[in-house]
Amino acid sequence: MFRTRKIRSALILVALSVLVSACGFDSGGSGGGSESDFESTSVEFLVHTGPGGGSDIFARDLIEIMRQEEVISENWPVRNEEAGEGAGAMSYLAGQGDATDTISAMTTTWLTTPLTIEGAEITIDELTPIAGLIVEPEVMAVAADSPYKSLSDFVDAAKEAPGELVQAGGSTTEVGALNGASIAAEAGTDWQFLSFEEVGQRIAALLNGDADMMFGSASDFAAQVDAGKLKIIAAISPEPSPIFPDAPTAADEGFETTLVPQVRGIMGPPDIPEEALEYYQGVFERALETDGWKEYAERNGLVTELRLGDKWGDFLSQQNEVVKEALKGADL
Amino acid sequence: MTEALQGLADGFAAAISPTNLFWAFFGVVAGTLVGVLPGLGTPATIAILPPLSVNLPPAAGLIMMAGIYYGSKYGGSTTSILLNIPGEDASVVTALDGYQMAKEGRAGQALGIAAIGSFIAGTIGLLGLTFFAPVVADLAIVFGPPEYAGLMILGLSLIILLAGTSKLKALIAGVFGFLLSTVGLDLFTGAVRFTFGRIELANGVEFVALSIGLFAIGEVMINSEEQSGHQLFRVPRKMRELFPTKQDMKQSSWAIGQGSIVGFFIGALPGAGSTVASFISYTLAKRFSKHPERFGKGAIEGVAAPEAANNSATAGAFIPLLTLGIPGSASTAIMLGALFLYGLQPGPLFFTENPDVVWPIIASMYIGNVLLVMLNLPLVPVFASILRIPYYILSPGIIVISIVGVFSINSSMFDVWLLVLFGLLGYVMRKTGFPAAPLVLAFVLGPLFEQAVRRSLVLSQGDLSIFVTRPWAVVFLVCTALLTLGPTVTGVIKHKGPPETPEPSEEKEGEQSVDAPESKTEASISGKRQGRV
Incomplete structure (x- = not known):
């Protein structure tokens, strides 16, 4: 009797372990999510770094600010697709088709990776530009x-x-x-x-x-x-850093080369429906107007430069050319 | 010194407030769970917590995160010892002897020494953090690429100490591990190496898939060949037999002390980490043991040393974070991010400007260590009783936990196939007498070594003399020479001394094996197995 009880408790323990690790699962699928209630669905926020990486911390901070400022009501779980300096995240996002519940944070890395990493097949123009948020001098x-x-x-x-x-x-x-x-x-x-x-x-x-x-x-x-x-x-960078405004820019020092900016923005799946696109653009537009965001940006030396939809897409294509030139110059 | 004592006293006063105590408790319990469950990584867990912690005062939030961080090192040993599943990267080494102890019916002692060793080492590490943080921080800064290269050469040369029946087989396994570690994106050139065009391999081979495959899956396959219905291990019924004896404690004391110090310093270096610390501490314990032949067959020091090292390493890791604002690992990077979110800025002035945040965090870690040992020791019999489950039920469980764990890291089926592949490799290596430990050690140290050497050569513009002109690098190279050439010398000395075993010690040494199939202690199983090989 004693023994069976022991076995049972041990089995329960094992079962519990399995259960709890199963909770750590991200449901990999590309859930459709009904289009009318974006606000109540939880959005999968993709980043291309591991936990603790630059994009990961930025994404989690941004979500936290949006929640505190009540721009969004649900917590958005972050999904880390770390493979290949953005290549893994980009191909994951490209594979989402017309899903409405997956968007991704992006950085300038998303422009350089397709040009430099072998096997990185997805380029930025295969994805839908949602919003450009900041430039980080x-x-x-x-x-x-x-x-x-x-x-x-x-x-x-x-x-x-x-x-x-x-x-x-x-x-x-x-x-x-x-x-x-x-x-x-x-x-x-x-x-x-x-x-x-x-x-x-x-x-x-x-x-x-x-x-x-x-x-x-x-x-x-x-x-x-x-x-x-x-x-x-x-x-x-073209403009001085808000944290160190006294440091002269490269242009002030007489350098003419076009610098590659560190940008951060949001991308969506290739065929994200129009309503979803507009919903997300509204969210980020509101987020960047909150006091919580302004304080965060100031403290971290970020320059808020909101660009929506096509404006953001055009900006990216233009930056893509700058990056190409720079890579050529750097012999890569 | 007095300043630190005053700070610590104030810190304790704050840390014992009910809120802070609760969050410390919450953190260490969550941490233990994270450690026990393979695949549930510490950074990933800490990363999802800022939303919760931001609503807490900074000290409470950080107390919780820190609790998860060091709590996971406690928990990681459990599945390593019981099931040969490393629950956490830094617990891979613990499996080498811990699992062998479990096979001998000494799972309780292994779990007990892991908890006690972790507690002692964690506390020693915290004393270091409390009183020597600024000094150690300066030392960590001095550590540049050539110094890292020296340290890694030392670590890699210890592969030979992990050898089983054959030094050659150990070297082959080590070189193979090194090769595997080169897969993926090369930081220096942006080139992609040996990925066969698979983007899943761009960040390299997933360490968890490698270690769990080699250790857990390989072991299940071997055991399934032999086992029918009955349980695999003897588990003592008496409570007394489930805890380390005085003799065990005495045997482990040096290993714990050594592990505490080695772990603390390696933990304080940004970019080395607790896995490296545990490996180096294990090999040192073996190197200086009077009975190195027992390592890999259930030596209790082989559990005490790495467990001590990986716990004091976490205390060490707080030094660059708190005194320099430089995180040395993903987990500490997230804590830094959380501090930023609170509007705090860890750096050289953090201790003087925010004593009300720093000291309660440090004080809470002392308390957390006590909580952990109080939590873990009573659980030892419970965990040990898992081994009473008949193996035909246990083995599918191990496979399920392994697959779920590996899948959950990157939600990647590719990693699961890697797990299968490395499971097969582990099986073949056991069959053919290749030890797994050198492979894993080389896999962990390889990239650190490669990067450190390449960085050094960038600094010196290709001049190799950089490795012998910087003092610390020289220190490590000399240690390497002493430790590797040493065995020949001490081997001779030992030969002259009274033999501890009927066989001459050298021959005995030839038989020692880490994870090799011919484990003498498992008379019935290995007898059959030897017959078949």
Whole structure:
């Protein structure tokens, strides 16, 4: 008797385990979701990074703000499709056909990936542009005791010793890498690019002197700048960073190359119905007007630039050309 | 020092408020579950929580997230030990000896030492976090590519210590693991390697599919060959036999101490992590054991060392997060994101500007560790009794849990097929006497090694001398030389000493095997198996 009870309790335990892990399942299907009640359906929000990655954190923050500001009533579960720097997420979204309950966050990576990664077959123009949300001006950081006081200082030093200075960053096709290569090409010199998967390691390389400079988002550097460990000497974007407004832009320093901006926006499946498209555009338009969003954007140094539908699509095609040029320049 | 004590005291005062206590408890229970269930990853779980935590005060929210993070390391050992299913990346190493102990009817001791070791190491790690955070943070920053390369060379050279019957087979398995780790997107050039055009492979082979396939599925296949109706393992009935003895504790004390320190420092390095810590601590425990031949056959130190290391590593991981604002892992990156969402900015000034957030979090981790050990120890007999289930019921259960777990990571059928493939590989390797541990170790360390070497060479523009001109890199290379050349020397010394076993120790060493089929302790099964091989 005692023994059977033990077995039973153990079996229940196993069953429970299975059940709970089953809850972790994302239902992979492309549910249709009735078109009249988008508001009550829960929307699957796709991102191309793993939990903790840039897009993942941005998406979850955005959903949280929209919920707090009552722009949406349901929580939108985030789905991470990490494979291939956006390639996996793009093909997943393309496979959703006319579904109304899956949309995705996108970044400039979605423009570079189809051009650089083998096997990444879906391009951005096969998907439906819903809304462009922000442009994130990248800034240039150096160690506090660095001899470089401006972008020009650094570039001049690179001309003295081509191929010796080191820029820290992510993959060789990320925005910072492309802009670094374009600026170097314009100045007729070059420097090393040190790839790290995690932002933390890039900053560590800057702090310990392994790297001489880094292009990245202002919020990544803010804590170190406050503590006097790093300084920001330039904005690598057309407009200055809201967090570091005193840092001159590359154009102020006399560089003419067209910079690739770090953009974030929303894409939908290829054949998303018109009503759904309009619904989502309304949601994001309202979201970007809330105080919660404005405060978030200000704190993180984001420039809100709402672009809807075709305007967003045109902007993307135009950026696609910029990215193509930059990739050509970077020899990738 | 006094400042830290004052801060910690204030932190405790805040952490024992009912709200904070509740969320610490909630966190560690959820964490234990996450650890127990394979496939339910820690980062993925923490990531879905900010909506909940944002409605809490910052300290309570972070207390909960931290609870999940270190709680999962406690839970991860359970399925590793009982079913050979690594419930969590950092628990792969625990399976090596933990599962063998379970087979011998010592599942209770293995689970017990895992909980006790985790508690001690977690607390030691927290003491380090409390009193030495700024010092360790400076050290973590000094660690550049050449230093990582040195550390990884040390780790990879330890493969030889994981050898079973044949050093050659261990090397072959290791090289194969290294090869597997090269699959996927190359960060440095953007090239896609060995994916055969499959986008599912662009991020590399899924580690969970690899480890669960090799360990759990391979084991089920081997056992199913032998087993009929009866249960596979002996499970003691007496309560007393379900907990570690004094002798066990004594045997494990060094492993726990060593694991605590190794884990703490490796955990504090951004980009190394608790899986690396557990591997290195395990191999060190084996290297310095008087009876290395027992490792892989149910040595209790082989459970204590990695479990200690992966728990103190989590305390270490909070150092770059809290003192530098630099997350070293996906889980800590999410916690950083949550802090941002609260309008807080961890960085060098965080301790001085937000003591009301930092110290309650740290204090709560001490409390959480106590909660975990109180929660886990009474569960030991319950968990151990799972093994009373007849194997014909248990084995399909293991397969189901494995498949569900692997599928749930990326919702990918492709990963399930990988699981099947690695299950078959695990079976063949067991049959042919190739140990799985070197393969997994090389798979984990390989990419870190490759990247560190390539980064170093970018820095030095191809000059190899960078590996011998930076002090810490040299330290690791010297350690590597001592540890790998050492066995020959100590082997001779041991030979002269009184033999512990009837056989000369060297021959005995030749028999040790990690996960090899010829486990001597399983007399009946291995007898049959040896006959067949």
